[in-house]
Amino acid sequence: MGVMPYKEILSAVAIALTFAAFVPYIRTIISGATKPHVFSWIIWGATTFVVxxxxxxxxxxxxAWPIGVSGCITVFVAFLAYVKRADITITKTDWLFFTLAMSSLPLWYFSSDPLWAVVVLTTVDVLGFGPTFRKAYSFPHSESLLFFSLFVVRNILVMIALENYSITTVLFPAAVAVACMLLMAMIMYRRRAATTLAGGT
Structure with missing residues (x-):
């Protein structure tokens, strides 16, 4: 019984971090300072909620509740990104990521094993980072480092707050945290490279 309040507090903090990350991010989308990739957010919204x-x-x-809250808000971000025409450029590579992701989703319906569903959907979600990696590589200032860093912390808290530890419950938040860290590292590298190049010209 003593463990539950501790985990509930961690879950509440994780939900608060989710809003802390999304509210300013949504504001930057509305202002036009951030231009999220619509395909990535559609994929992330669908997979996050099903996971x-x-x-x-x-x-x-x-x-699990912070993941559910995140899934709902992510779907809203995808909608907002589309309405604001934040980044609707679609390349052949983007279509590849999108097709692979969407073709995997029906497996959740046919699978009665939550582990298999989470493995598939985590793979789909990581694939969803593809277009954003491509965009951020070319335009490293088009994404917010603070946003993704808050999600790293949020997912660590989610893992600690879980009431049952298994691959099914841990895989998704762990994989997303790693993907966010890799994206942040790439963005920082590209920003430094751009600054060095500008300084040398």
Missing amino acids: FLAQIEDKGGVG
Whole structure:
């Protein structure tokens, strides 16, 4: 019984961090300072919410709730990105990522094993980073480092707050945290490279 309040507090902090990350990010989308890639956010929204359902099925408990909240807000960001025409450029590579991701989603319906569903959806979600990696590589100032750093911390708290530890409940937040860290590292490298290049000209 003593463990539950501790995990509930961590889950509440993780949800608060989710809003802390999204609210300013959404504001920058509205102002035009941030231009999220629509395909990435559609993929992330769909996979995040379905993984939340799988975590609940595997008794992830309160630790799963931040993922559910994030899934709902992510769908809204995808909608907002489309409405604001933030980044609607679509390349052949983007279509490849999108097709691979969407073709994997029906497996959740046909699979009765939440582990298999989470493995598939985590792979889909990581694939969803593809277009954003491509965009951020070319335009490293078009994404917010603070936003992704808050998500690294949020996902670490999610893992600690889980009531049941298994590959089903841990895989998704762990993979997303690693993907965010890799994206941040690439953005910082590209920003430094651009600054060095500008300084040398």
